[in-house]
Amino acid sequence: MLFRILGHLRVQEAVEVRSPTRRAILTALLLRSGHPIGMTELAELLWDDPPSSAGANIRSHFTGLRRDLDRAMPGLSHRIKTCRGIRSGYRIEAGPEEVDLPTFVQQSRQGSACLARGEVDRAITVLEDALVLWRGPFGQDLPMTRWFDAHATGLRNGRLDTYEDLFTALLIAGRTEMLSYRIETVIAEAPYRQRLWELLAAVYCVQGDSAGALSVLKRCRTVLVEDLGLDVPPSVEAIRGAALTWDGDEALRLVVGAAAARPRPRVAGAVAGHEAARPLRAAPAPRLTFQERTG
8 A cells, every 4th residue: 555544644554754734735635636736725724724825835845745755665756746727736646546545435335335235244354354444543643624624524434334334244243252342442432423332232132131231221321311412212212122122133133124224324425536435225134033143
């Protein structure tokens, strides 16, 4: 992978661009791969309130960025193109296979499609591969301007959507060892994602731990009602009903049905210049039983 932006920005796997402004410029070019960014837009994405010297600063940083790229790989600076005319500005030439973000988008979309078709083992493999590309939060070494903050939010949501699809596939496949722990680690990062709470409670139900499921749902209720002031949604109440009746089959059916009915979001849809995941038409939910999935 030539350019990695899902985490700390890296070129050629290990080479770091030291200047924060140069990192921001290179990241912006990669987010708009193949499309030019004009000088005015570059200034606005680098600074919420651009200084009067923004143009001169940017030109100076492009000189330094070209040196950084040649340090990573001789001749790599030629990937940065200066565009003139109506579409004046700067762009970078990088194929989808050379940047981790479009690879993640493609794999996430493919895994989601496999899950919708009921190909859960294939979905698990593809979704795990997609999430491995993440080496940390996007944007942690970039200026948190409005432009970059919007992209960080969109990419974070795309990553969390992918985790939800993966956890759903693992549960349907009966591969629940350490699954509750994995879901808890993501809930710690995103406690207001209702779907994660439902999946965690369903794991306990399928494992026959009704008390554990009810404990999870109590925590979920605290988050939704006390923190956010929301009513408990029917989907959470449905999982609670399965827990109260010790019905692992019903919990699993609820997970499968939700996976089939849930519209697939546009993964990384905030990122211009990369093809985002299209909404998928869900396949009919298979009628699985707890015994079939656990043996």
